[in-house]
């Protein structure tokens with residue numbers, strides 16, 4: 001495992017949390033928390049720190065703990081604590097109002113070790129009697145416990161994806177599988193999915209079925225037949241996974257069928273009918289002769305109907321098939337020349353400027369913008385004017401080192417609750433690129449929120465509005481923004497709106513991005529990466545944008561560096 005700073009910070013915070021739950025002395029707990037803060041505030045990335053004791057708050061003991069963790073990938077201190085503290089206690093952390101301190105109290109005074117026991121204690125009134133727990137707290141806990149029992153109808157794509165990746169790792173190990181693919185809404189990059197679907201081509205269905213049900217985390221088997229295996233996989237939420245097994249020759253048609261959307265399939269069947277053909281799950285049947293034909297790829301399948309290939313994400317929004325009789329140009333990952341929103345160790349990112357730049361080069365980008373948080377966002381170690389000027393020197397050094405990439409000095413500047421911006425115009429004019437964002441006071445009225453967004457849009461230095469609605473899929477809806485008004489104003493002020501490619505956000509939504517495009521607003525597809533792994537969200541962001549039929553020219557980070565520079569200097 002390649003470790004970064006965030007892993008060390010998490011280790012120290014976990015140790016503090018376990019100590020707190022155990023009821024250890026407050027001084028020791030706060031020492032670990034201070035050490036975590038010290039590392040968070042340090043601007044260097046992990047490989048750049050040679051001596052941890054040089055960081056404020058880190059003594060010899062903590063240094064040893066960190067060193068051992070880096071060397072072995074495990075921590076003896078944490079392991080010991082994990083043995084001492086009942087596992088179920090940690091699950092109480094996702095209940096409202098419960099932190100280490102209160103959990104310690106529940107554990108020590110009522111011997112509660114899991115959610116089940118907590119529920120009972122809440123119901124029989126013993127929790128309410130504890131000092132620091134009121135009637136309201138108990139009510140909130142009970143409501144949350146109730147809610148948690150229910151599995152949501154659909155789960156966010158962001159939660160399904162890691163599960164899918166794990167499943168695919170397992171599928172790779174099954175020799176009897178000739179080919180497999182995701183299908184359904186997961187393949188169409190919907191914001192949420194109901195279950196996960198796979199199509200598998202194999203000559204050995206029995207063996208494959210036997211192996212599928214042996215997969216790790218399979219909680220129950222719903223069906224295990226020659227054509228279909230259905231299992232429930234345990235995770236944060238239990239998710240049903242369907243595997244459909246077919247012969248190789250049927251694979252393309254079956255994949256198309258189970259990818260959907262339903263509306264797209266209906267349109268395809270109508271097209272087939274007009275030619276005297278019938279599409280079934282396994283092939284295309286001639287209605288007169290009864291002969292069934294097969295295809296080796298989906299492209300051939302479409303070709304048979306005189307259509308060009310339609311990407312899965314577009315099978316929901318592009319229902320007019322005639323359009324695809326001609327070659328349709330749509331957004332491709334290769335068109336993206338750079339990523340304009342990312343964080344480094346200067347604020348709350350895991351890697352240094354240099355490490356981010358190297359990853360960007362590896363991905364073939366010709367430019368990127370470093371956009372750390374601004375001073376208002378203290379929890380993210382936001383940068384003030386002085387630190388941003390110092391960071392510029394850091395960025396310039398890296399920029400000079402590589403002649404195949406341009407690194408812009410940007411900032412993700414907070415729009416404050418009172419409607420003002422975190423920096424003066426004078427200072428902003430020093431920056432190459434300014435992203436404005438709301439990270440606070442989400443509950444404000446529509447008027448207040450719009451006032452904040454308008455201030456940012458009207459500012460001549462603001463180039464992009466990040467994650468314009470602030471939604472987190474499956475968790476919160478975002479603040480009260482009037483989208484039509486925001487988009488209109490963005491058009492008038494020539495400010496770009498972001499499609500945040502993080503699948504938890506997908507913000508703008510594809511629907512609003514399409515509306516923005518219609519109104520002549522430019523869009524930036526950004527990953528908002530806080531570590532090098534998150535660069536991969538760009539593929540997802542591009543595919544998501546395709547759902548909204550976003551064109552290449554709409555997306556400012558498909559532009560050449562010169563064209564982008566012209567845009568960034570448009571108001572200067």
Ligand SMILES: [Zn+2]
Pocket residue numbers: 412437439466467
């Ligand atoms: Zn942000």
Ligand SMILES: [Zn+2]
Pocket residue numbers: 341342343412466528
């Ligand atoms: Zn950000």
